[in-house]
Amino acid sequence: xxxxxxxxxxxxxxxxxxxxxxxxxxxxxxxxxxxxxxxxxxxxxxxxxxxxxxxxxxxxxxxxxxxxxxxxxxxxxxxxxxxxxxxxxxxxxxxxxxxxxxxxxxxxxxxxxxxxxxxxxxxxxxxxxxxxxxxxxxxxxxxxxxxxxxxxxxxxxx
Amino acid sequence: xxxxxxxxxxxxxxxxxxxxxxxxxxxxxxxxxxxxxxxxxxxxxxxxxxxxxxxxxxxxxxxxxxxxxxxxxxxxxxxxxxxxxxxxxxxxxxxxxxxxxxxxxxxxxxxxxxxxxxxxxxxxxxxxxxxxxxxxxxxxxxxxxxxxxxxxxxxxxxxxxxxxxxxxxxxxxxxxxxxxxxxxxxxxxxxxxxxxxxxxxxxxxxxxxxxxxxxxxxxxxxxxxxxxxxxxxxxxxxxxxxxxxxxxxxxxxxxxxxxxxxxxxxxxxxxxxxxxxxxxxxxxxxxxxxxxxxxxxxxxxxxxxxxxxxxxxxxxxxxxxxxxxxxxxxxxxxxxxxxxxxxxxxxxxxxxxxxxxxxxxxxxxxxxxxxxxxxxxxxxxxxxxxxxxxxxxxxxxxxxxxxxxxxxxxxxxxxxxxxxxxxxxxxxxxxxxxxxxxxxxxxxxxxxxxxxxxxxxxxxxxxxxxxxxxxxxxxxxxxxxxxxxxxxxxxxxxxxxxxxxxxxxxxxxxxxxxxxxxxxxxxxxxxxxxxxxxxxxxxxxxxxxxxxxxxxxxxxxxxxxxxxxxxxxxxxxxxxxxxxxxxxxxxxxxxxxxxxxxxxxxxxxxxxxxxxxxxxxxxxxxxxxxxxxxxxxxxxxxxxxxxxxxxxxxxxxxxxxxxxxxxxxxxxxxxxxxxxxxxxxxxxxxxxxxxxxxxxxxxxxxxxxxxxxxxxxxxxxxxxxxxxxxxxxxxxxxxxxxxxxxxxxxxxxxxxxxxxxxxx
Numbered sequence: 001x002x003x004x005x006x007x008x009x010x011x012x013x014x015x016x017x018x019x020x021x022x023x024x025x026x027x028x029x030x031x032x033x034x035x036x037x038x039x040x041x042x043x044x045x046x047x048x049x050x051x052x053x054x055x056x057x058x059x060x061x062x063x064x065x066x067x068x069x070x071x072x073x074x075x076x077x078x079x080x081x082x083x084x085x086x087x088x089x090x091x092x093x094x095x096x097x098x099x100x101x102x103x104x105x106x107x108x109x110x111x112x113x114x115x116x117x118x119x120x121x122x123x124x125x126x127x128x129x130x131x132x133x134x135x136x137x138x139x140x141x142x143x144x145x146x147x148x149x150x151x152x153x154x155x156x157x158x
Numbered sequence: 159x160x161x162x163x164x165x166x167x168x169x170x171x172x173x174x175x176x177x178x179x180x181x182x183x184x185x186x187x188x189x190x191x192x193x194x195x196x197x198x199x200x201x202x203x204x205x206x207x208x209x210x211x212x213x214x215x216x217x218x219x220x221x222x223x224x225x226x227x228x229x230x231x232x233x234x235x236x237x238x239x240x241x242x243x244x245x246x247x248x249x250x251x252x253x254x255x256x257x258x259x260x261x262x263x264x265x266x267x268x269x270x271x272x273x274x275x276x277x278x279x280x281x282x283x284x285x286x287x288x289x290x291x292x293x294x295x296x297x298x299x300x301x302x303x304x305x306x307x308x309x310x311x312x313x314x315x316x317x318x319x320x321x322x323x324x325x326x327x328x329x330x331x332x333x334x335x336x337x338x339x340x341x342x343x344x345x346x347x348x349x350x351x352x353x354x355x356x357x358x359x360x361x362x363x364x365x366x367x368x369x370x371x372x373x374x375x376x377x378x379x380x381x382x383x384x385x386x387x388x389x390x391x392x393x394x395x396x397x398x399x400x401x402x403x404x405x406x407x408x409x410x411x412x413x414x415x416x417x418x419x420x421x422x423x424x425x426x427x428x429x430x431x432x433x434x435x436x437x438x439x440x441x442x443x444x445x446x447x448x449x450x451x452x453x454x455x456x457x458x459x460x461x462x463x464x465x466x467x468x469x470x471x472x473x474x475x476x477x478x479x480x481x482x483x484x485x486x487x488x489x490x491x492x493x494x495x496x497x498x499x500x501x502x503x504x505x506x507x508x509x510x511x512x513x514x515x516x517x518x519x520x521x522x523x524x525x526x527x528x529x530x531x532x533x534x535x536x537x538x539x540x541x542x543x544x545x546x547x548x549x550x551x552x553x554x555x556x557x558x559x560x561x562x563x564x565x566x567x568x569x570x571x572x573x574x575x576x577x578x579x580x581x582x583x584x585x586x587x588x589x590x591x592x593x594x595x596x597x598x599x600x601x602x603x604x605x606x607x608x609x610x611x612x613x614x615x616x617x618x619x620x621x622x623x624x625x626x627x628x629x630x631x632x633x634x635x636x637x638x639x640x641x642x643x644x645x646x647x648x649x650x651x652x653x654x655x656x657x658x659x660x661x662x663x664x665x666x667x668x669x670x671x672x673x674x675x676x677x678x679x680x681x682x683x684x685x686x687x688x689x690x691x692x693x694x695x696x697x698x699x700x701x702x703x704x705x706x707x708x709x710x711x712x713x714x715x716x717x718x719x720x721x722x723x724x725x726x727x728x729x730x731x732x733x734x735x736x737x738x739x740x741x742x743x744x745x746x747x748x749x750x751x752x753x754x755x756x757x758x759x760x761x762x763x764x765x766x767x768x769x770x771x772x773x774x775x776x777x778x779x780x781x782x783x784x785x786x787x788x789x790x791x792x793x794x795x796x797x798x799x800x801x802x803x804x805x806x807x808x809x810x811x812x813x814x815x816x817x818x819x820x821x822x823x824x825x826x827x828x829x830x831x832x833x834x835x836x837x838x839x840x841x842x843x844x845x846x847x848x849x850x851x852x853x854x855x856x857x858x859x860x861x862x863x864x865x866x867x868x869x870x871x872x873x874x875x876x877x878x879x880x881x882x883x884x885x886x887x888x889x890x891x892x893x894x895x896x897x898x899x900x901x902x903x904x905x906x907x908x909x910x911x912x913x914x915x916x917x918x
Contacts, residue, residue: 040671040673040845041670048834053845053846054847062708063721072700074700075853075855151674
């Protein structure tokens, strides 16, 4: 049976995988029909019929990860590094019977490359599903506090 | 404030008495001035009288006892010699000015008083004038004998029982005169009309009302006529003009409803207002050519009002410093096959671009669906100029420079909003109509006699030189003079036409806010990249090439993942891009994808083709949908993608800083999957989180830094270059030519130098 601590630990572990660049392991945390959504507009509700910053299926996420490893990925020469500082997640949905969970987590995300470093404040919502006793990501929504600001490149994953 | 002592009185007629006041160090005054006496019945204004030869500094006024008045004249008449009364200092709202013309003084009844002083002044200055004085009967007219003695044959007396005043004849005989009128309101209105009919210009007609504001106890109904339309609206006794006009569906501007903000001020073309406000000065009140329609009413049966005719100032062409070599210096930067690196890295060139190129060309502002209702606004930039795009009450889109003419404060700072009927500066509450016209200024009286009225820099929010709404897309030219929209864009408008025609209902609506992507590079690198067909398979190998590889590893499943439709075509070989073709149009416009493009092979969306056939017929629908242009550059700084309803706007912020805003539009009448497709393309390709965008930006920023290296001053544009290229003619070429980049620099030189002084 999944416990509340399991849910919270999952969110921490996911951030650590991204910070340490363990992307293959990170991809394995997702359901095959999982979606990573980063809205463009503050409080955006429709991810499809208006522009989002990201609305990516597993093909796109795999492509992102694979590209990071490529020899001719010019914007990743040298590679970016990232760092999450996360607040203890709120567990907003906890239904072990159906294996459905949802968390709400405040984060500060730092990304750096060469002499540049950016800091993004964000709220991540993880919609998780238990599959054969293991938690998997059905949907991760990353709402940037300043999603409507003009950004330079954001190359890794908050 | 002064204290005057009544030294003596002199009866003139049955009702009129001359009062002579003395006081300590009384201020001097000029002809036409009045003094306000603080009587027991309230303040009352009386013109000061000076006769030829009078050297004393006493104040003489004449007061006509008004039995029906509010008591001011009775209070004056009840003064005894030796009594004191408080007054203001003399004030002159009826100044005798020298307009290089002979003067006609026209007085009615007690209105003779300021005219005596004026005639005295004119006599002393030996300027030509005539004094006409009219009254009901000879016995009611004060100073008849004194006037005849002082002014001789310059004086003509009229009285209704013997020699009535014939205004048309009088004005016709003095059509070359400057006119000064003082008398009852009805006479002033009649005289003004006669003067205008005789061709005397408004600036040569000066009036002063001598009666004090009458306090009406009971309001009555009257009529208001809208000058521009002839529509007549009745204002009921219990209704304000604003209320009556609004009830009649006429759009008017108002705010306080108390007569103190000045926002509803309206021009009066004829009729006499009954001023109830506290905004107007005495002179403005007397002139009766403006009124506050929220509280003021009418003395005449009808007022003819001019609702909103003023025009906001326009940005004028800014002449360059007389540096005759500047245009030649610009021309030297482009040599056909190469361009000087300074066009990318020099901040001086950037400033010249903002001053000349972005002022002489038609620059994209926004889409009219961003501001669907009157008062809706959107803030953006044209080059480095902050502007507001706003829908005015007449439904037209106006583009105004976003700067208060007072202290420079940006009037609107939200990216979009609704301002109601007017903008109000948050700093000092100067207010402006949504066409830019100055509406009101608090404490406006403080600008009287400061030259403010003649200062061209405070007339309102400055409008751009010209605005064009082309099928919903708003373009502006900053300079007032310059190339027309139609000549500037010519046949290149076919891409925007195709984009709009793709909507079954023939119109677009903006779909959400744009992606905003900051680039630390020159704006022209982005513009050139849009038709650079030799970079995708190189720079985007890491995204497009990897997508193809993963898809193959998956065993090429159907249906294709969306990314395969959108990203994979970037990996097409050189031959594909050669075959796409490039078309160039005059003035720097051009597009890739003449024959087909990377957008040609998208999956069909159910229901869309049927909707198009229904709207246009099958042949026309096919023709519209078969046009799959790739990127169209509308020089200087946008790219349009017809098949995906996108506009990318490259906003130059500095030589090395460009904000890219990428918009998508909904095809009205088409299935939602179309806008979903456009939105998907936008985030996959144009977002700061896009794996395609990352590599483009990497290239631009490396170029921006690399161009500092002194290996050469030149950037190469030589691919498929021919010596005799004529950019004034439309041309279609091999899709890998850099001709469109050369075409852009040809236009760059043309519009940079269009308003520069040229050396011989």
